[in-house]
Amino acid sequence: MSSYNQPARRRHIGDKRLIQMFVIPTVLLLILMNVFPLIYSLYLSFTEYSAINPTAPKWVGLDNYRQVLSDNLYWHNFAVTGRYALISVSLQMIVGFSLAMLLKEKFKGSGILTTLILIPMMLSPAVVGAFWKNIFNPSFGIFDQMLGYSDPNTAPEWLGNPNLALWAVVIVDVWMWSPFVMLLSLAGLSAIPDYLYEAAAIDRASAWFQFRRITLPQVMPLLLIAVLFRTIEAFKQFDLVMGLTGGGPALLEGRQAVNVTETVSVRLFRLAMPPQAQTGLSSAMAYVVLVIIIAISNLYIRSLNKIREG
Amino acid sequence: MATIELVNVEKKFGASFAVKPMNMTIYNGEFVVLLGPSGCGKTTTLRMISGLEAVTDGQILFDGKEVTWLHPSDRDIAFVFQFFALYSHMTARENIAFPLQAQGESKENIRKRVEEVAKMLRIEHLLSARPGGLSGGDQQRVALARALVRRPAAFLMDEPLGALDAEFRESMRAEIKRLHIEQNATTVYVTHDQIEAMAMGDRVVVMSAAVVQQNGTPAEVYHDPANLFVAKFIGSPGMNLIRGHYADGKVALPGDSYYAVPTDWQAAIHEVIGRAGDVILGFRPEAAHISENGPIATTVYTSDLHGSYTMLHLELNRDTIVDVRAGRGTSYPIGTPARFDLDPAMVRFFDPKTEAAIHKGGNQ
Numbered sequence: 001m002s003s004y005n006q007p008a009r010r011r012h013i014g015d016k017r018l019i020q021m022f023v024i025p026t027v028l029l030l031i032l033m034n035v036f037p038l039i040y041s042l043y044l045s046f047t048e049y050s051a052i053n054p055t056a057p058k059w060v061g062l063d064n065y066r067q068v069l070s071d072n073l074y075w076h077n078f079a080v081t082g083r084y085a086l087i088s089v090s091l092q093m094i095v096g097f098s099l100a101m102l103l104k105e106k107f108k109g110s111g112i113l114t115t116l117i118l119i120p121m122m123l124s125p126a127v128v129g130a131f132w133k134n135i136f137n138p139s140f141g142i143f144d145q146m147l148g149y150s151d152p153n154t155a156p157e158w159l160g161n162p163n164l165a166l167w168a169v170v171i172v173d174v175w176m177w178s179p180f181v182m183l184l185s186l187a188g189l190s191a192i193p194d195y196l197y198e199a200a201a202i203d204r205a206s207a208w209f210q211f212r213r214i215t216l217p218q219v220m221p222l223l224l225i226a227v228l229f230r231t232i233e234a235f236k237q238f239d240l241v242m243g244l245t246g247g248g249p250a251l252l253e254g255r256q257a258v259n260v261t262e263t264v265s266v267r268l269f270r271l272a273m274p275p276q277a278q279t280g281l282s283s284a285m286a287y288v289v290l291v292i293i294i295a296i297s298n299l300y301i302r303s304l305n306k307i308r309e310g
Numbered sequence: 311m312a313t314i315e316l317v318n319v320e321k322k323f324g325a326s327f328a329v330k331p332m333n334m335t336i337y338n339g340e341f342v343v344l345l346g347p348s349g350c351g352k353t354t355t356l357r358m359i360s361g362l363e364a365v366t367d368g369q370i371l372f373d374g375k376e377v378t379w380l381h382p383s384d385r386d387i388a389f390v391f392q393f394f395a396l397y398s399h400m401t402a403r404e405n406i407a408f409p410l411q412a413q414g415e416s417k418e419n420i421r422k423r424v425e426e427v428a429k430m431l432r433i434e435h436l437l438s439a440r441p442g443g444l445s446g447g448d449q450q451r452v453a454l455a456r457a458l459v460r461r462p463a464a465f466l467m468d469e470p471l472g473a474l475d476a477e478f479r480e481s482m483r484a485e486i487k488r489l490h491i492e493q494n495a496t497t498v499y500v501t502h503d504q505i506e507a508m509a510m511g512d513r514v515v516v517m518s519a520a521v522v523q524q525n526g527t528p529a530e531v532y533h534d535p536a537n538l539f540v541a542k543f544i545g546s547p548g549m550n551l552i553r554g555h556y557a558d559g560k561v562a563l564p565g566d567s568y569y570a571v572p573t574d575w576q577a578a579i580h581e582v583i584g585r586a587g588d589v590i591l592g593f594r595p596e597a598a599h600i601s602e603n604g605p606i607a608t609t610v611y612t613s614d615l616h617g618s619y620t621m622l623h624l625e626l627n628r629d630t631i632v633d634v635r636a637g638r639g640t641s642y643p644i645g646t647p648a649r650f651d652l653d654p655a656m657v658r659f660f661d662p663k664t665e666a667a668i669h670k671g672g673n674q
Contacts, residue, residue, distance in 0.1 A: 198362050199395040203409035203456070204383040213408070217399045307399075 045283035052277045064284035074285065076258045077267040078292075080166065084263060085234035088170045088177075092230055093223065095174055096181025103182070104189045118183065120176045129243015132172045133159065136244075159244060162251035162260045169244055169261055173237070177230060184226040188219035220307050228300040235293050238265035264289050312372045312386075312463035312496050313338045314359060319368035321354050327520045328354045331368060334515065334525065336464075341490050341497045343511035345504060347543070351520040352500045353468055359498060360389050360466050372463065388457035392469040394449045396441040402452045403428075403437040409460045427455040430492075431485070447478035454489070464496040471506065483509060504544050508532065516540050533594075534658070538665040541592055541658070547621075549592045550632040553662060557586040565626035567606040572654040575670060582661050582668045589668075590660040595621065595635040597656035604649035608632070610642045624648055 047057035149155035247262035272282035357363035361382035524536035535541035608624035
């Protein structure tokens with residue numbers, strides 16, 4: 001037997017086996033950690049069940065969904081989340097894109113400045129929530145002082161005032177995530193070839209006309225991706241709210257007290273965790289959120305494809 | 311339409327010149343080709359005329375009016391880029407309409423004008439396509455339409471055919487020439503392709519190493535090159551240039567041949583190099599004809615058939631090979647001796663020290 005056959009003989013496993021050996025653990029893990037919980041929770045969403053209760057799940061059909069979709073309190077959570085997502089994402093787009101336009105031209109120190117601006121994005125939301133809580137504090141926080149309030153008694157109580165609390169969360173979210181939008185916008189802006197602007201200058205387009213007809217459409221795909229990411233994140237907003245307000249403060253709306261910053265995820269968490277531990281109901285609510293996010297994502301992806309194909 | 315004047319225009323990048331101070335006038339309705347190898351400064355010159363590149367010194371005048379520091383949009387010019395520079399997110403129609411929309415023309419007027427130029431360039435059927443879906447030739451047609459639609463005072467074209475396949479290039483060359491004749495618009499056209507330059511230009515400006523080498527009609531730069539660079543660069547192959555020693559009305563050439571200098575040239579040669587000295591004899595391949603009694607003795611190095619004629623490569627000695635055009639009837643086997651003579655009206659002489667052409671009519 002010639003010697004160059006040896007390496008092949010040394011491997012006892014066939015290609016097919018090898019592929020299986022690599023793929024099967026991943027697939028098993030996926031099924032165990034993702035697919036099974038997904039299907040099991042779908043099942044649970046049609047039952048009355050509490051994870052801390054030894055009684056078996058009891059099939060109740062669409063009752064849980066009926067409750068989530070008809071109860072005003074849940075609608076309130078969806079409304080808060082929707083309003084929060086709309087305001088926060090819009091502001092992030094404006095701030096992030098504006099920053100990108102400013103940083104598009106290279107100047108001395110622009111690299112360091114860009115890195116510095118990106119820092120908020122790299123922090124843990126729990127930490128951000130904790131220190132912004134101090135920043136918003138009316139007696140010693142820097143935020144009110146910067147706005148010109150020197151007397152803690154008249155300074156706005158951002159986290160305690162039901163009219164301001166959602167805005168406070170929005171401000172922190174914008175502070176934290178505008179850099180992400182800036183990063184994507186910068187990537188988009190720097191991908192626009194110079195010759196398009198040269199051609200536009202020859203074609204006698206004003207700066208505004210160039211911005212509207214060249215810059216904006218050329219970065220639009222990346223802007224849409226930024227909107228998509230940020231919207232999905234906004235709909236999942238949990239940690240910042242927990243760190244800042246815990247969902248409060250409460251506001252009397254009609255005869256019901258509602259928590260003005262209680263997003264869907266925060267409500268979901270409360271519903272699913274002890275003491276409430278309503279596993280069935282919270283599963284149903286989670287599925288409603290999932291459907292909404294998939295629907296929104298699809299809308300964005302569709303418009304993204306439309307832009308790409310024309 | 312406009313006359314474009316360049317007065318001592320120069321461009322420096324750091325300490326090195328991209329374009330050394332140059333003077334040039336492009337007359338109203340003229341088609342001027344800036345020709346040269348890459349890096350010679352021809353594109354920089356064009357971009358300075360357009361205003362896309364700032365001059366380091368000098369003045370640019372359009373119709374006698376100074377525009378040196380005007381923004382490109384204030385110069386009333388159109389620019390055709392080598393890689394089309396179409397707006398990729400717009401359809402061909404929107405691309406062509408762009409310059410008119412930027413000026414705030416009425417919708418009706420825009421539609422009319424776009425359709426006019428589309429018809430002129432025969433691209434009506436492509437108007438709703440995006441640049442990405444068009445062939446290179448069609449993209450350049452759209453770019454030309456965008457340039458034409460505003461009826462600018464001058465067209466500046468930066469190697470507009472450089473990015474096209476050979477088959478498109480020839481037909482587009484004819485289209486651009488035809489457009490120029492119909493529009494009679496002042497056109498400055500940059501290319502490195504001397505065949506293109508000769509075919510299209512009313513005037514060819516040959517540039518090399520940031521300097522204008524010659525500014526003349528295609529016939530002038532072909533038949534009367536100003537220096538060795540132009541002689542070699544224009545024509546394919548370029549002019550034959552043989553260095554020899556001149557004395558007593560004869561040039562001693564490599565391979566022990568003597569060429570008797572036509573009498574009308576002798577005075578000019580004396581004026582430049584004196585009674586005796588080195589001189590460079592130049593002649594185009596078609597200026598030579600094979601003849602048994604020809605004064606220049608060679609052997610056939612190789613020959614190649616070009617359809618209607620044969621190009622012979624003849625060896626004077628080991629270091630000197632010349633290209634000579636011959637009829638396709640006779641065959642010239644490698645290694646056979648061949649003698650040729652030169653048409654006295656078509657020989658040229660150059661000074662090897664300055665590399666400049668010697669002029670029959672007197673040299674300054």
